[in-house]
Amino acid sequence: MSDAPGPAGDDASGADDGASVPAIRRVAGTGVPLRGDDIDTDQILPARFLKAVTFDDMGTYAFYDRRRDEDGGRNDHPFNEYRGANVLAVNDNFGCGSSREHAPQGLMRWGVEAIVGESFAEIFRDNCKSLGIATLSVAPEEAEALQSFIEANPDAGIEVDVREETVRYGGTTVEGEVPDAMREALLAGIWDTTAVMRSNLDRAKAVRDALPYTDD
Amino acid sequence: MSEGTLYDKVWERHKVADLPNGQDQLFVGLHLVHEVTSPQAFGMLREREMEVAFPDRTVATTDHIVPTTAEGRSRPLADERAEEMLTHLERNTEEAGIRFFGLDDDRQGIAHVVGPELGFVQPGMTVVCGDSHTSTHGAFGAIGMGIGTSQIRDVFATGSVSADRKAVRRVEVTGELGDGVGAKDVILNVIRELGVDGGVGHVYEYGGEAIRALDMEGRLAVCNMSIEGGARAGYINPDETTYEYLRGREFAPEGEAFEERREYWESIRSDEDAEYDDVVEVDASGLAPQVSWGTTPEQVVGVDEPVPEPSETRDPDAAETAQAHTEVTPGETMEGHGIDVAFLGTCTNGRVADFREAARVLAGREVADGVRALAVPGSGTVKRTLEAAGIDRVFEDAGFQWREAGCSMCLAMNDDALEGEEVCASSSNRNYVGRQGSTEGRTHLMSPGMVAAAAVEGAVTDVRAFDTADEVGRSVADAEVDG
Numbered sequence: 224m225s226d227a228p229g230p231a232g233d234d235a236s237g238a239d240d241g242a243s244v245p246a247i248r249r250v251a252g253t254g255v256p257l258r259g260d261d262i263d264t265d266q267i268l269p270a271r272f273l274k275a276v277t278f279d280d281m282g283t284y285a286f287y288d289r290r291r292d293e294d295g296g297r298n299d300h301p302f303n304e305y306r307g308a309n310v311l312a313v314n315d316n317f318g319c320g321s322s323r324e325h326a327p328q329g330l331m332r333w334g335v336e337a338i339v340g341e342s343f344a345e346i347f348r349d350n351c352k353s354l355g356i357a358t359l360s361v362a363p364e365e366a367e368a369l370q371s372f373i374e375a376n377p378d379a380g381i382e383v384d385v386r387e388e389t390v391r392y393g394g395t396t397v398e399g400e401v402p403d404a405m406r407e408a409l410l411a412g413i414w415d416t417t418a419v420m421r422s423n424l425d426r427a428k429a430v431r432d433a434l435p436y437t438d439d
Numbered sequence: 440m441s442e443g444t445l446y447d448k449v450w451e452r453h454k455v456a457d458l459p460n461g462q463d464q465l466f467v468g469l470h471l472v473h474e475v476t477s478p479q480a481f482g483m484l485r486e487r488e489m490e491v492a493f494p495d496r497t498v499a500t501t502d503h504i505v506p507t508t509a510e511g512r513s514r515p516l517a518d519e520r521a522e523e524m525l526t527h528l529e530r531n532t533e534e535a536g537i538r539f540f541g542l543d544d545d546r547q548g549i550a551h552v553v554g555p556e557l558g559f560v561q562p563g564m565t566v567v568c569g570d571s572h573t574s575t576h577g578a579f580g581a582i583g584m585g586i587g588t589s590q591i592r593d594v595f596a597t598g599s600v601s602a603d604r605k606a607v608r609r610v611e612v613t614g615e616l617g618d619g620v621g622a623k624d625v626i627l628n629v630i631r632e633l634g635v636d637g638g639v640g641h642v643y644e645y646g647g648e649a650i651r652a653l654d655m656e657g658r659l660a661v662c663n664m665s666i667e668g669g670a671r672a673g674y675i676n677p678d679e680t681t682y683e684y685l686r687g688r689e690f691a692p693e694g695e696a697f698e699e700r701r702e703y704w705e706s707i708r709s710d711e712d713a714e715y716d717d718v719v720e721v722d723a724s725g726l727a728p729q730v731s732w733g734t735t736p737e738q739v740v741g742v743d744e745p746v747p748e749p750s751e752t753r754d755p756d757a758a759e760t761a762q763a764h765t766e767v768t769p770g771e772t773m774e775g776h777g778i779d780v781a782f783l784g785t786c787t788n789g790r791v792a793d794f795r796e797a798a799r800v801l802a803g804r805e806v807a808d809g810v811r812a813l814a815v816p817g818s819g820t821v822k823r824t825l826e827a828a829g830i831d832r833v834f835e836d837a838g839f840q841w842r843e844a845g846c847s848m849c850l851a852m853n854d855d856a857l858e859g860e861e862v863c864a865s866s867s868n869r870n871y872v873g874r875q876g877s878t879e880g881r882t883h884l885m886s887p888g889m890v891a892a893a894a895v896e897g898a899v900t901d902v903r904a905f906d907t908a909d910e911v912g913r914s915v916a917d918a919e920v921d922g
């Protein structure tokens with residue numbers, strides 16, 4: 224295989240690797256409330272829809288089973304009722320379960336650009352970072368208050384500020400936490416790490432050579 | 440901040456650089472690849488005109504979508520989309536020069552079974568895979584991390600991942616396990632105690648006498664379910680059990696090289712005076728076989744304990760919804776709860792020792808009327824090893840279907856699925872609603888021995904009540920097997 228260094232050049236921001244990586248400072252729009260702890264990736268994107276070699280259709284499959292009645296008709300699931308929203312409001316341990324990037328891909332392609340909730344499963348949150356979806360952790364009662372606000376005011380504006388680590392709605396500002404790595408990555412537009420890591424390929428090789436097991 | 444733990448040492452050895460986002464770039468010692476999460480990553484790589492940087496550190500297999508009947512595996516596969524995924528993987532691995540265990544290779548199987556049993560996974564490595572159960576490989580004293588598809592692209596392109604260092608929690612499992620109680624019960628109990636989100640922000644270092652006493656299959660089962668406890672990774676310090684398991688494996692070092700490597704393995708063990716961010720103790724003495732009653736892996740009880748009232752659980756609303764789904768009754772034990780399907784296999788419990796444990800229960804017995812019973816070895820190697828010892832016959836004589844290797848009914852991406860409201864006694868790791876292919880289906884997680892016992896009774900039952908010292912059981916199930 225090629226030993227040539229990647230095409231990253233000297234721009235460590237990773238902006239020239241062929242992927243568009245805009246900085247994301249804030250996400251403004253309307254909300255979609257989704258209540259419940261431990262919502263797993265099997266619910267977000269059922270396994271039978273993983274049988275595809277691209278992510279193109281994943282938006283259609285987000286919460287597919289939850290959005291339908293037994294006869295296949297659409298029910299009153301928030302993903303049916305709040306179309307056009309881009310800020311998802313969840314509770315505790317959202318996105319637990321499998322590592323499938325199909326789950327955040329599905330949410331993103333449905334329209335989600337930021338998620339506010341009590342906490343997130345780690346692989347899910349890493350995947351969000353890779354895709355440039357902001358996640359903001361807030362206190363449990365704040366997550367519930369936001370959900371109630373959206374339910375009462377479905378068209379009201381909501382703004383997630385990545386730099387300030389806040390969510391603003393209806394005259395309220397709630398402080399939360401965007402993980403440092405995600406915050407840096409989103410603000411600087413470096414959430415796509417391939418190019419910057421590729422520019423360190425020689426160092427990666429040096430690490431490999433120093434490891435005792437890599438000559439097998 | 441932890442210091443002197445295996446996690447710290449392995450991390451330092453693999454660190455390539457500080458990244459501008461504050462994370463570390465870590466070299467990946469072993470990248471396991473399968474058909475579901477890789478095609479998109481290969482696609483992204485092609486778009487950027489990049490090549491796989493370290494094909495020799497990469498190993499691929501096919502597991503999630505493969506049919507598990509011999510007929511079903513003839514090509515092209517009947518399911519067009521499954522065929523497309525498999526074809527993509529074949530082409531992608533060939534182009535990149537990546538070793539691939541496909542359907543025509545008798546070592547094919549679940550990535551987390553194949554990697555360990557062929558000796559690819561060794562202590563002191565970093566192991567990643569586009570699959571959350573990569574935590575499994577921590578059983579060797581490696582750092583195993585599940586990653587998403589964009590990160591798979593990163594690993595292909597750079598041989599590294601961008602990651603931040605987690606806090607290290609020592610999970611000390613004390614006490615001695617009783618007969619009929621094993622690794623699966625230990626980990627279900629740990630998750631029950633610490634919660635499905637208890638491990639968020641942490642890696643778990645499992646230790647203590649109950650852990651040290653486990654064989655490698657048991658350790659793999661424990662580390663496998665770290666992710667169900669919210670921990671991205673979980674590991675066990677390597678010891679003689681680890682080294683003996685590795686000796687003679689196809690891709691493990693041999694002779695002098697083995698002894699040299701062993702020095703490295705010893706050197707990355709957590710120091711006696713290592714500092715942990717957190718230490719918790721879980722007592723396993725007197726532990727009963729564990730069974731899940733709900734729809735998350737912390738909704739678990741001992742088989743002889745009553746199912747809790749929702750109000751006694753961490754999340755009463757969730758417990759109530761779960762109990763409505765599984766139709767279990769709080770205040771009553773799980774014993775006698777009827778099942779329709781018994782499923783043995785998966786990356787948690789699809790190894791030789793797991794099937795041997797089930798065979799001890801099944802020998803000379805039969806699956807109850809009306810129960811559909813599937814035995815799905817985790818790999819071709821597991822299957823052949825068991826067949827060589829005649830253990831497949833125990834399953835077939837008892838009325839189990841003896842299948843080809845794959846993920847099968849763990850997530851039902853092939854034809855093996857629950858139908859309607861079927862109730863399944865399962866040796867898998869996830870009981871989420873819909874996980875086994877039917878949104879009305881019900882999953883009860885338990886050990887392989889407990890699944891076998893449930894298959895025989897047609898209902899959840901305490902495996903400890905089964906006489907496994909039975910003559911037939913002994914002679915067949917204890918036959919010398921390597922594995």
Ligand code: SF4
Binds near residue numbers: 786
């Ligand atoms: S056996 Fe189940 S948990 Fe393991 S890799 Fe396959 S689908 Fe995932």
